[in-house]
Amino acid sequence: MTTFNGKINGNGLKIGIVVARFNAFVTQQLLTGAQESLVQHGVNETDIDVAWVPGAFEIPLTVQKMITTKHYDGVIALGAVIRGATAHFDYVCRGVTTGIATVSLATDTPIMFGVLTTDTIEQAMDRAGFKSGNKGADCAVSLLETLDVQRAILKADLAQMT
Numbered sequence: 001m002t003t004f005n006g007k008i009n010g011n012g013l014k015i016g017i018v019v020a021r022f023n024a025f026v027t028q029q030l031l032t033g034a035q036e037s038l039v040q041h042g043v044n045e046t047d048i049d050v051a052w053v054p055g056a057f058e059i060p061l062t063v064q065k066m067i068t069t070k071h072y073d074g075v076i077a078l079g080a081v082i083r084g085a086t087a088h089f090d091y092v093c094r095g096v097t098t099g100i101a102t103v104s105l106a107t108d109t110p111i112m113f114g115v116l117t118t119d120t121i122e123q124a125m126d127r128a129g130f131k132s133g134n135k136g137a138d139c140a141v142s143l144l145e146t147l148d149v150q151r152a153i154l155k156a157d158l159a160q161m162t
């Protein structure tokens, strides 16, 4: 039996970040958290590219565009969808969640889901570094771990073939 574990090591990795401008007072905090955490774990600042989009609904297509360039090992998607009085919340949430999952599987590329979906502004701010952690920073660590565990699986597979 083999157990694969990923290490949190960003050396040599190129990372794309797609961030929604809607609720920017929250998403800017998520972005800062992600950038700081990536650099803290060894990613060069110059190897992190950021694309701003109008809202969370626009995230999946832009992530796909980034991945298509083949410049990035993985991508972090950041946004904040806050429930209002309309059903728009549900449509945007559904679009961004299924969109990101579809793009990740179709392109065989890790995409971290750093889109907050909350009932209130306070809940979103809490998760953006104001109280209970920063979802952007969490996504950075999750991405590095996911990339490393994939590397370990591929390495073991190659070793078996030789």
Ligand code: INI
Binding pocket: 020, 022, 023, 054, 055, 056, 057, 058, 079, 080, 081, 082, 083, 084, 088, 089, 092
């Ligand atoms: N986009 C968000 O990122 N967060 C929201 O809370 C939000 N709400 O509530 O409407 C939102 N809407 C915009 C949407 O993502 C698209 O940008 C827009 O519909 C244009 O396609």
